[in-house]
Amino acid sequence: MTEKTPLGAQILLTIILIIINFAPSTIGNGPDMYVCLCKGITDTQIRAAVEDGASSLRDVRKSLGVASQCGKCGILTREILRESLVDNSDEQQLFYAVS
Ligand code: FES
Numbered sequence: 001m002t003e004k005t006p007l008g009a010q011i012l013l014t015i016i017l018i019i020i021n022f023a024p025s026t027i028g029n030g031p032d033m034y035v036c037l038c039k040g041i042t043d044t045q046i047r048a049a050v051e052d053g054a055s056s057l058r059d060v061r062k063s064l065g066v067a068s069q070c071g072k073c074g075i076l077t078r079e080i081l082r083e084s085l086v087d088n089s090d091e092q093q094l095f096y097a098v099s
Pocket of ligand 1: 035036037038039066067068069070071072073074
């Protein structure tokens with residue numbers, strides 16, 4: 001005989017899972033988010049492509065295949081690309097020589 005989980009506990013567990021999966025990451029890397037469902041490309045893969053030298057949607061499309069089928073992921077890919085380029089340029093500014 002199995003006991004049923006109370007409805008309140010089920011709702012609480014569901015809320016916790018939603019928060020864990022969709023909360024923005026503030027410490028380290030959060031869970032991967034699928035950006036391109038046609039090709040199964042995540043935001044982490046796009047950020048890695050930028051670190052490897054991609055600087056445009058064309059570059060990311062060429063290296064990962066993102067936005068090469070239905071194209072619905074193009075706008076989000078561009079946003080992640082732009083964000084990654086800004087992050088990378090901020091990191092580079094930390095290395096200016098002090099004279
Ligand atoms: S979701 Fe990326 S090409 Fe379709």
